[in-house]
Amino acid sequence: MISKIFMSLLWVGFLIYGFLLAPPGQPDTIxxxxxxxxxxxxxxxxxIISVFNSxxxxxxxxxNLLFIDGREQKIVAWPFAITGLALGTFAILPYFILREPNPKFSGEKNLFIKLSDSRFLHLLxxxxxxxxxxxxxxSGSWVxxxxxxxxxxxxxxxxxxLLCLCLIFPLIIRDDMLRRNIDSNTLFWVISLIPLLGTLVYLCFRPSLPQSETN
Known part of the structure; x- marks a missing residue:
């Protein structure tokens, strides 16, 4: 519950800042x-090119994480995943607020799940x-x-x-680890305390999802 309150406050704060407190928009933005x-x-x-593409x-x-996580959720994950491609934090945080912890994966791996679980894709x-x-x-000018x-x-x-997205990865990484039978607090904190890079290394070298949940 505390984490949901924190994420809700973060989302509302991000909305208020983005629409009311950020510097003014410019006519050539589009x-x-x-x-x-x-x-x-x-x-x-x-x-600027680097941040945009990142x-x-x-x-x-x-x-990729949401497609897998959504398998065991009551809410549908794909609308958040798709809108997240355009809206970033504005779309990702609501999913985190609504989802429930669930470190399980069951059933057949469809095409989307296999692609989301692909080590080659994450290396690329x-x-x-x-x-x-x-x-x-x-190459860029910092000034x-x-x-x-x-x-x-x-x-x-x-x-x-981009900064927020890099920092909130741990909110979903923990369950992803447990689905793959990785129960290591040390590894989780290493991933969490090395923003983005820790997550990238984890995604590239994590074991594949099991075909079905073993009870």
Missing amino acids: ELIQNLSTGNWDNINPL IGLVTVLYA LTITLLVFVFWGAI DFVSEWQSRRFINVMSLD
Whole structure:
């Protein structure tokens, strides 16, 4: 219950900040989003490109986790997973608030589950994500990024969205570990205390889901 209250407050706080307290929107925001989405990256700070694409990749990781987690939930996970690809924290947190802890997996693994459980897919996503992160950090202008962060709502909220997504992975990782018969508090805390990187390593090397739950 405490965790649900915390997540609810975090979600409401994020909504209030994003719509009322963040820097004002700019008239060219739609054009910027279109350019970022279509790969028209000329004259765009690589750091901004890196953050934008990192959010996309991180939300794909969340979608994979939600497709598996939703198998044993009373609520349907896929609407949150799909909208999370566009809305990030705004869509992911409501699922975390509504879901119940359930460290079990049962039944046949359908195509979506097999894809979500694929080690190769997560290795590919991890490599791509790290390439964007390091490229943006090395090639981008931090001075320009800070200036944009202070003056543009889209850049400001997008950056905080990515930060929040990286920090809340442990809220769903624990049950994912238990479904794979990994009951290690030490490993869980290592993953939790190394934001994003700990989760990426876990997703790349975790054992596959069992075909059915063994009681």
